[in-house]
Amino acid sequence: MSVANGRALLAMPGPTNVPDRVLQAMMRPAxxxxxxxxxxxxxxxxxxxxxxxxxxxxxxxxxxxxxxxxxxxxxxxxxxxxxxxxxxxxxxxxxxxxxxxxxxxxxxxxxxxxxxxxxxxxxxxxxxxxxxxxxxxxxxxxxxxxxxxxxxxxxxxxxxxxxxxxxxxxxxxxxxxxxxxxxxxxxxxxxxxxxxxxxxxxxxxxxxxxxxxxxxxxxxxxxxxxxxxxxxxxxxxxxxxxxxxxxxxxxxxxxxxxxxxxxAEGLEAVWLRHALLASATHAAMSKWAEGQVLSYNVVEPLQRAPSVTTILVDGDPAAITDYAQQVCGVTLGIAIGDLSGKAFRIAHMGHVNAPMVLGSLSAVEMALQAKGIPHGSGGVAAAIAYLGTHAREVAA
Missing domain, CATH: 3.40.640.10 (Type I PLP-dependent aspartate aminotransferase-like (Major domain))
Known part of the structure; x- marks a missing residue:
């Protein structure tokens, strides 16, 4: 039984989620x-x-x-x-x-x-x-x-x-x-x-x-x-x-x-939001990697992008990406080029906030559980813990 009905979520690295305000701006005559x-x-x-x-x-x-x-x-x-x-x-x-x-x-x-x-x-x-x-x-x-x-x-x-x-x-x-x-x-x-x-x-x-x-x-x-x-x-x-x-x-x-x-958000604040959401994704991935099936494509942490995380899979990544899309309504990025059939990608760029990224991570963790793919437990919890520690309330 699918739980995908509702607003679909793009967690692929382009095109990304378009804000309602941006869509509405186009609804006007030429x-x-x-x-x-x-x-x-x-x-x-x-x-x-x-x-x-x-x-x-x-x-x-x-x-x-x-x-x-x-x-x-x-x-x-x-x-x-x-x-x-x-x-x-x-x-x-x-x-x-x-x-x-x-x-x-x-x-x-x-x-x-x-x-x-x-x-x-x-x-x-x-x-x-x-x-x-x-x-x-x-x-x-x-x-x-x-x-x-x-x-x-x-x-x-x-x-x-x-x-x-x-x-x-x-x-x-x-x-x-x-x-x-x-x-x-x-x-x-x-x-x-x-x-x-x-x-x-x-x-x-x-x-x-x-x-x-x-x-x-x-x-x-x-x-x-x-x-x-x-x-x-x-x-x-x-x-x-x-x-x-x-x-x-x-x-x-x-x-x-x-x-x-x-x-309106502030360009520096936009950069910081992306850094926080990327680090939360990395916190989840580091837990999943304990199962020795998933691993980071980029070995050095400081060389990992703040907009997209590429994850290697010892097995078929389609088991994860298909489940996330068909059961959860979350579209992850498939791998391309030399990594085709070997990885998937989680985007955390553009119009994204904590619930959206946590939702994408939850879809991945659901897929890992449902498909019996070995992984360290608590990836989403680690992402939440990271944001709970590092994200801050904005002063009024």
């Missing part, structure tokens, strides 16, 4: 594309995205998913034949590099692990050997959504600087922006990109790119540029040019509501 409302909406969103990325550089909004954001970032700063260095730590930096290769770049992958963060020392060593500065850009992700690895973005910047290398530093923040600290200017990131459907609590369909002065200078000589993604066109004061045509109005109204919610 407007003339150059109306005062749409012009003001565009300007406020571009300005507020600077606050989200923590940059004084330029920001751009695209009707696209994260893969479109990858292409937008690459085409504006690279030329065909340019060499780039991709820092592997799972699936998504590799995917970004594959996009660059398809577009005409020469791609070198710095080998890494699906279970550990990028090694800054290895980055420095490779760049020191590039005495002719053939490498034009270094690409990495802050969080790899597939592996659950968290990379140290400022440490990689320090490695690039220590090598004295002029390459552009480009960071994918799809699974991190709105979930954890990201300081584009302070960390020396030249190009950053993200998308709407994870920490920014908006339906899929918007991609964002931020560029600093160094990136804008590189843009002037880039030959990969194409009309839709082009920054020069989108910096035109005419609204039609800023969107290369009709704006994605209703997704922009949704984003406006989502950003208003983030700013």
């Amino acid at each position: 407007e003339e594309l150059s109306s005062t409302t749409i012009v003001n909406l565009t300007e406020t969103l571009l300005g507020d995205l600077k606050a989200i990325f923590r940059t004084t550089g330029e920001t751009f909004i695209y009707a696209a998913n994260g893969h479109g954001g990858w292409e937008a970032a690459l085409t504006n700063v690279l030329s065909r034949g340019d060499k780039i260095l991709v820092l592997a730590s799972g699936r998504f930096a590799i995917g970004w590099g594959e996009t660059a290769r398809f577009m005409g770049a020469e791609v070198e992958v710095l080998a890494g692990s699906w279970r550990a963060a990028v090694d800054p020392a290895a980055v420095e060593e490779r760049l020191r050997r590039d005495t002719g500065h053939e490498i034009k850009a270094v690409l990495t992700v802050q969080i790899d959504t597939a592996s659950g690895v968290l990379n140290d973005i400022p440490a990689i910047r320090s490695a690039i600087d220590a090598a004295g290398h002029p390459a552009l530093y480009m960071v994918d923040g799809v699974a991190s922006i709105g979930c954890m600290p990201f300081e584009m200017d302070a960390w020396g990131v030249d190009v950053a990109m993200s998308a709407s459907q994870k920490g920014l609590m908006t339906p899929p369909g918007l991609a964002f790119v931020a560029a600093n002065g160094k990136a804008l200078h590189a843009h002037q000589r880039a030959t990969m540029r194409t009309p839709y993604w082009d920054w020069t066109a989108r910096l035109n004061p005419l609204l039609y040019m800023k969107h290369c045509g009709t704006p994605p109005e209703h997704l922009m109204f949704a984003l406006r509501a989502a950003l208003d919610m983030i700013f």
Whole structure:
């Protein structure tokens, strides 16, 4: 007998749960594309995205998913034949590099692990050997959504600087922006990109790119540029040019509501909420791991992402994910890439609170019990205990 009826819960790493306020913001008629409302909406969103990325550089909004954001970032700063260095730590930096290769770049992958963060020392060593500065850009992700690895973005910047290398530093923040600290200017990131459907609590369909002065200078000589993604066109004061045509109005109204919610909570408070809920998830997982069937994909605790936890299963993870969805109404993330059929993922990102995460963890623990999968007992209790100790009442 299923107990899944009721409001379904997404505990997968994108798309994530969309707040009612964000959904309601889209329930309005379309407007003339150059109306005062749409012009003001565009300007406020571009300005507020600077606050989200923590940059004084330029920001751009695209009707696209994260893969479109990858292409937008690459085409504006690279030329065909340019060499780039991709820092592997799972699936998504590799995917970004594959996009660059398809577009005409020469791609070198710095080998890494699906279970550990990028090694800054290895980055420095490779760049020191590039005495002719053939490498034009270094690409990495802050969080790899597939592996659950968290990379140290400022440490990689320090490695690039220590090598004295002029390459552009480009960071994918799809699974991190709105979930954890990201300081584009302070960390020396030249190009950053993200998308709407994870920490920014908006339906899929918007991609964002931020560029600093160094990136804008590189843009002037880039030959990969194409009309839709082009920054020069989108910096035109005419609204039609800023969107290369009709704006994605209703997704922009949704984003406006989502950003208003983030700013009302406070960006730092959002980051802390994610950290607390991630640690509660880790407390549960550490108990379950005592049964020696479940284990962390990411070995080092400090390298585990605050937005998604990837869990290895000695057996069939579908027994857990299918049960959670069919019996409990909770959709967990299936594993992808090298971990396909070997793991599942629990997302704790975006529009989530303690009951939602505890509910997801309870669905997992129910599945473990119902399917007779060996596990340490008391995982959910450990998560509750963690939050009971570390979450605090907000002063009136």
